[in-house]
Amino acid sequence: MSKERLEEFREFVDFMYESIDIEDHQRFIAISDSMLNDGWFKWIYRLAKEQAERVQELEGIKNDAIEQIDVTQERNKRLENRVQELENTLRIWMDRSDHLSGEYLKYKEQNKCYREALEFIGNHANESEMMDDVMYTELVREVIEKALEE
DSSP states (O other): OHHHHHHHHHHHHHHHHHHHTSSOTHHHHHHHHHHHHTTHHHHHHHHHHHHHHHHHHHHHHHHHHHHHHHHHHHHHHHHHHHHHHHHHHHHHHHHHHHHHHHHHHHHHHHHHHHHHHHHHHHHHHTOHHHHHOHHHHHHHHHHHHHHHHO
């Protein structure tokens, strides 16, 4: 409705401007008087006032939206920083884990050698006559030294 009425008002205004060119301003005055009596000027005033209020309302909505965007962007920055911190920490722990895994395997293999050496010694320790044997003593020393090397 207001769009049609606005178009109608524009046509009246155009007609008024055409009337200004005429030497006799009576026609312009008559059209202006008719528009005033028909409530066109009140209507256009109300329309302009409504539009101004709507503009204010939309500016408020826009400002609220901008504020929310700013808050969201700030929160996103904090989250991105925290994610970066966590990724760095994860990298450190993964590097340590890799190092510890290598160390663990090394010590596991070393313990296996110790176990085997101790089992060998244990299996032959009860044989006392062998312990008196110099050759056997040297063999035990070699086994233990080999286990300690690895």
